[in-house]
Amino acid sequence: EKAGYKHFMAKEIAEQPVVIADALRHYTTRDGAINLPESLDFSTVDRVTLVACGTAHYACHVAKYWFEQIAGLPADIDIASEFRYREPPLLPGAVAIFVSQSGETADTLAALRYAKGKVGKVLSVVNVPTSSIARESDLALPILAGVEVGVASTKAFTCQLTVLALLALKAGRDRGRLGPDELAQHLNGLRALPGLMNHALGLSGDVARIAEDLARSEDVLFLGRGAMYPLALEGALKLKEISYIHAEGYASGELKHGPIALIDDTVPVIVLAPRDALFDKTVSNMQEVMARHGRVLLVSDATGLAEAGAGVWRGLALPECPSLFAPILYAVPAQLLAYHTAIAKGTDVDQPRNLAKSVTVE
Numbered sequence: 001e002k003a004g005y006k007h008f009m010a011k012e013i014a015e016q017p018v019v020i021a022d023a024l025r026h027y028t029t030r031d032g033a034i035n036l037p038e039s040l041d042f043s044t045v046d047r048v049t050l051v052a053c054g055t056a057h058y059a060c061h062v063a064k065y066w067f068e069q070i071a072g073l074p075a076d077i078d079i080a081s082e083f084r085y086r087e088p089p090l091l092p093g094a095v096a097i098f099v100s101q102s103g104e105t106a107d108t109l110a111a112l113r114y115a116k117g118k119v120g121k122v123l124s125v126v127n128v129p130t131s132s133i134a135r136e137s138d139l140a141l142p143i144l145a146g147v148e149v150g151v152a153s154t155k156a157f158t159c160q161l162t163v164l165a166l167l168a169l170k171a172g173r174d175r176g177r178l179g180p181d182e183l184a185q186h187l188n189g190l191r192a193l194p195g196l197m198n199h200a201l202g203l204s205g206d207v208a209r210i211a212e213d214l215a216r217s218e219d220v221l222f223l224g225r226g227a228m229y230p231l232a233l234e235g236a237l238k239l240k241e242i243s244y245i246h247a248e249g250y251a252s253g254e255l256k257h258g259p260i261a262l263i264d265d266t267v268p269v270i271v272l273a274p275r276d277a278l279f280d281k282t283v284s285n286m287q288e289v290m291a292r293h294g295r296v297l298l299v300s301d302a303t304g305l306a307e308a309g310a311g312v313w314r315g316l317a318l319p320e321c322p323s324l325f326a327p328i329l330y331a332v333p334a335q336l337l338a339y340h341t342a343i344a345k346g347t348d349v350d351q352p353r354n355l356a357k358s359v360t361v362e
């Protein structure tokens with residue numbers, strides 16, 4: 001059932017181009033329109049609240065940037081365990097979105113039950129369409145990732161992102177923020193992702209060599225700006241989960257507010273920097289790290305590496321990608337780094353210690 005792969009995680013990382021293409025086919029029409037229920041109308045919505053745990057929460061965090069940028073819609077994110085006990089005020093103009101691979105996460109389910117009846121609509125983005133979270137929501141959108149066995153979530157994350165991106169595009173359209181041409185351009189950008197991810201998967205050998213060194217570190221930092229900030233958080237979570245190396249993700253701009261104190265020549269700093277409007281800002285933070293002898297792994301595209309790669313410890317060149325959807329593509333090297341580092345350390349990739357695939361108790 002591992003289809004020739006050593007681990008479920010490796011198989012699930014490799015499946016991403018196929019399952020994302022499936023999800024895109026499911027949620028778009030042949031003539032290139034978004035195929036989401038018209039009953040889900042964002043034109044009168046005044047707020048989106050996205051709630052989840054762990055990796056699914058980081059998918060929500062990326063989606064916050066999309067709802068704000070694409071649809072001009074205020075978006076809040078929360079961790080389900082905080083949301084459920086904080087009992088935040090919710091208004092009928094809001095849509096609440098609960099994201100869960102298993103659809104059985106206890107805190108996320110409790111958060112959904114709290115929101116029900118208080119917001120205009122309860123939406124779920126799930127991998128298991130028969131799950132409790134799917135059944136109890138007003139509308140459940142399956143992410144179509146297929147069964148995910150590896151405890152560390154990989155393909156579910158990028159499929160969650162894909163469905164959330166389509167929701168943000170629909171919101172942009174419903175609210176008159178996106179004209180037909182712009183919408184078509186964004187959908188083409190999404191459709192390009194499976195091909196770009198195949199290219200990123202081809203970097204596996206390079207990543208494995210970098211991972212040999214990463215495996216000897218005790219602490220690793222991930223940095224990103226904009227929607228790459230939640231990707232930095234996800235990269236760090238994945239690395240600590242399966243390699244047991246302490247890792248933290250930070251917004252690049254936060255570096256000088258504390259974490260820069262950690263930098264020395266033993267701490268690898270992984271900088272996730274697609275060539276977007278914030279590239280120069282991220283590069284200047286990276287240079288501050290290098291000035292303190294930090295060992296930088298710069299993940300960008302070939303032009304980004306040519307422009308800013310002088311003096312970095314290692315570089316990884318991804319294909320160029322529409323910057324809005326870069327978090328989906330950059331998830332691949334983040335996953336591969338965690339996977340190969342765990343392999344280099346000899347840890348149990350599919351069954352990391354202390355973790356369960358489905359967290360049905362709080």
Ligand code: F6R
Pocket residue numbers: 053054055056057099100101102103104105108151152153154237238241357358359
């Ligand atoms: C990390 C991971 C967990 C889950 C979290 C939520 O790799 O898998 O952080 O994302 O436990 O699980 P679901 O999505 O099933 O609600």
